[in-house]
Amino acid sequence: xxxxxxxxxxxxxxxxxxxxxxxxxxxxxxxxxxxxxxxxxxxxxxxxxxxxxxxxxxxxxxxxxxxxxxxxxxxxxxxxxxxxxxxxxxxxxxxxxxxxxxxxxxxxxxxxxxxxxxxxxxxxxxxxxxxxxxxxxxxxxxxxxxxxxxxxxxxxxxxxxxxxxxxxxxxxxxxxxxxxxxxxxxxxxxxxxxxxxxxxxxxxxxxxxxxxxxxxxxxxxxxxxxxxxxxxxxxxxxxxxxxxxxxxxxxx
Amino acid sequence: xxxxxxxxxxxxxxxxxxxxxxxxxxxxxxxxxxxxxxxxxxxxxxxxxxxxxxxxxxxxxxxxxxxxxxxxxxxxxxxxxxxxxxxxxxxxxxxxxxxxxxxxxxxxxxxxxxxxxxxxxxxxxxxxxxxxxxxxxxxxxxxxxxxxxxxxxxxxxxxxxxxxxxxxxxxxxxxxxxxxxxxxxxxxxxxxxxxxxxxxxxxxxxxxxxxxxxxxxxxxxxxxxxxxxxxxxxxxxxxxxxxxxxxxxxxx
Numbered sequence: 036x037x038x039x040x041x042x043x044x045x046x047x048x049x050x051x052x053x054x055x056x057x058x059x060x061x062x063x064x065x066x067x068x069x070x071x072x073x074x075x076x077x078x079x080x081x082x083x084x085x086x087x088x089x090x091x092x093x094x095x096x097x098x099x100x101x102x103x104x105x106x107x108x109x110x111x112x113x114x115x116x117x118x119x120x121x122x123x124x125x126x127x128x129x130x131x132x133x134x135x136x137x138x139x140x141x142x143x144x145x146x147x148x149x150x151x152x153x154x155x156x157x158x159x160x161x162x163x164x165x166x167x168x169x170x171x172x173x174x175x176x177x178x179x180x181x182x183x184x185x186x187x188x189x190x191x192x193x194x195x196x197x198x199x200x201x202x203x204x205x206x207x208x209x210x211x212x213x214x215x216x217x218x219x220x221x222x223x224x225x226x227x228x229x230x231x232x233x234x235x236x237x238x239x240x241x242x243x244x245x246x247x248x249x250x251x252x253x254x255x256x257x258x259x260x261x262x263x264x265x266x267x268x269x270x271x272x273x274x275x276x277x278x279x280x281x282x283x284x285x286x287x
Numbered sequence: 288x289x290x291x292x293x294x295x296x297x298x299x300x301x302x303x304x305x306x307x308x309x310x311x312x313x314x315x316x317x318x319x320x321x322x323x324x325x326x327x328x329x330x331x332x333x334x335x336x337x338x339x340x341x342x343x344x345x346x347x348x349x350x351x352x353x354x355x356x357x358x359x360x361x362x363x364x365x366x367x368x369x370x371x372x373x374x375x376x377x378x379x380x381x382x383x384x385x386x387x388x389x390x391x392x393x394x395x396x397x398x399x400x401x402x403x404x405x406x407x408x409x410x411x412x413x414x415x416x417x418x419x420x421x422x423x424x425x426x427x428x429x430x431x432x433x434x435x436x437x438x439x440x441x442x443x444x445x446x447x448x449x450x451x452x453x454x455x456x457x458x459x460x461x462x463x464x465x466x467x468x469x470x471x472x473x474x475x476x477x478x479x480x481x482x483x484x485x486x487x488x489x490x491x492x493x494x495x496x497x498x499x500x501x502x503x504x505x506x507x508x509x510x511x512x513x514x515x516x517x518x519x520x521x522x523x524x525x526x527x528x529x530x531x532x533x534x535x536x537x538x539x
Contacts, residue, residue: 102370106362109377110355115389118354118381121376125361130369137367 047243055237055246059253063192066257068153069199070251073272078199084147084270085284087208088240089271091144092282093164097155097263098140098217100168102128107175108248127224136224139217141225147215148286159282161265174255185236185249186256190229197221294536299495307489307498311505315444318509319354321451325516330451332459332470333518334524334538336399337536341458341523343396344534345416347406349515350392352420354380359427360435372483379476388476398466400538415518419511426507436506437488442481 043167051057068074073090076082082090112118130137153159175183197218206213219274240246270277277283302310320326325342327336334342357376364370396406405411413517427435449470457464492498513517524527 101492102367104363104364106358106370110358110362113351113355115381118358118377122381125370125377129367131375138539203504243468 038280049243050246051239052237056233058246059188059191059233062250062253063189065190066254066261067196068257068260068264069192071261071264072198073268074196074200076272077202080203082127082285083284084208086271086287087211088147088149088286089277089282089284090267091140091147092149092154092159093161093263093267096146096157096160096164097171098137098167098169099130099157100172101153102137103173104175107172108180109133110184111180120233124228127220130225134216135194136217136220139214139220143211143214143217144191146211157210159226159280161266161270162278162283164263166227167266171256171259174259176237178252178281179246179248180237181236182248182252184232184239187232188236188249188253189256189260190225191233193225193229194222195226196246291506294315301493301495302498303307304489305323308485310498310502311440311443311485314440314502316507318513319441319444319448320505320509320512320516321444321448323513323516323520325520326448326452330455332455335536335539336524337539338519339463340396340401340538341529341534341536342519343392343399343407344401344411345413345515345519346398347422348409348412348416348425349362349423350380350389350411351407352424354389356427359424360432361383361431362531363435366526369487371516376407379472386468387436388469388472391428391466391472395463395466395469397429398463399438411532412517413533415521416515419514419518423508426504426511433497434500435502436484436491437504438501439484439506440488440501441512442477443485443533445481449477458483465525 058099059137073082077087077090102125105121105128107116109121109125112121130136130138134142141151141154145151157165171186174186178186201215201218201222204215204218236249240249271284293482297389326333329339329342354377357373357380361370361377362372362516364373378387384388386394393406397403423438426438452475453467456467456470472484475494488501492501522533522535
């Protein structure tokens with residue numbers, strides 16, 4: 036991040052591409068969930084097997100809504116070229132001929148020791164996770180298309196996090212090593228997706244107000260990723276009381 | 288159509304697959320736009336070149352909304368297998384490597400003598416066409432998923448209409464003969480799509496009330512296809528006054 040970040044937020048000057056990029060990066064640096072204590076525990080190998088199950092089970096709900104979110108975005112664009120580019124995400128997550136991201140996530144959840152039905156039923160979700168994910172769909176459905184696309188820009192920060200995570204999962208949780216296909220695929224998918232979305236947002240945010248709208252959408256997306264981990268941390272790490280009906284650890 | 292159609296509408300008995308199919312067929316026979324006077328004129332070669340332009344230009348709006356409609360349906364399903372099947376429509380219309388249905392429709396509009404921008408701008412649409420198409424998106428967005436899927440069942444009747452149309456367009460409007468790729472592709476796509484949708488609707492309409500809901504959704508879809516042709520007929524065939532700003536024929 037360079038000196039460009041120092042553009043005052045109150046200025047109405049349109050940010051250059053470099054300044055806009057630096058602005059988004061600074062949001063990620065401060066707010067992306069790579070900093071969340073739950074992830075820090077994971078990366079240090081300090082989550083128990085049961086806590087990993089809770090994470091895989093709850094985050095499945097997020098994964099299951101990603102293709103629906105992308106279909107909402109598709110449904111809002113009357114630009115054929117945009118749709119042709121964006122639908123890649125749908126294919127990545129739902130799979131082409133073989134398994135996609137969603138199926139890979141299920142494999143990961145199964146590798147933590149959970150049954151498939153138990154995960155896909157979403158019966159034991161934390162309400163806080165559900166609300167945060169549903170808020171994502173609402174943002175994408177009710178915000179402007181610019182906000183919807185900008186909310187995907189957390190992918191700008193995903194690759195670094197996933198590289199760290201792959202390394203620590205392999206090191207600390209060896210029984211998951213053969214079930215990390217989701218993250219391996221995201222290592223190449225996320226940068227491509229992020230690049231397209233960044234270019235589109237930069238082109239379509241033509242005023243400073245629109246640029247700020249995009250920045251706020253990214254901020255809200257960071258918030259809702261963070262809130263999912265808050266719910267997990269509170270219920271399963273400390274002090275540790277999942278609400279009635281939510282997943283309870285049987286192993287640790 | 289067999290004797291099965293005679294199931295009284297007031298009965299609460301769930302229709303067998305054969306009865307349900309016959310019920311849908313009877314809706315198509317009565318209400319599908321193959322019977323509309325505008326189409327009858329077209330198939331008899333009695334539409335003027337300008338009237339064909341008006342048709343191609345207005346129906347482009349319908350075509351342009353089809354992938355958005357399908358993305359809405361995708362966004363409403365949390366069933367991976369359903370999404371994987373349904374997304375085929377998105378790929379068909381937006382194109383895979385090459386041109387899809389939407390681009391083929393533009394080629395047809397260009398073959399009628401219209402400039403591409405004039406068509407894609409949708410600036411000269413008949414309001415009645417716009418309202419009918421927008422009502423389709425509203426049905427798919429606000430009805431149940433069953434109604435949304437059932438509204439696609441006009442594809443059950445499409446193949447026969449398209450076969451007739453291809454034949455008459457080639458015979459009566461020879462200058463369009465090299466621009467009929469849209470219809471040629473639909474000859475194989477529509478039956479596949481219709482079969483999938485019919486099976487899904489039959490499986491998911493588990494009560495007679497739900498079956499009737501599906502029948503009504505199909506009826507509404509027939510209505511909105513019909514209404515588009517009403518608007519065209521009124522503005523361009525007889526008595527012939529397109530509203531201010533709408534496409535005006537320059538050739539005939």
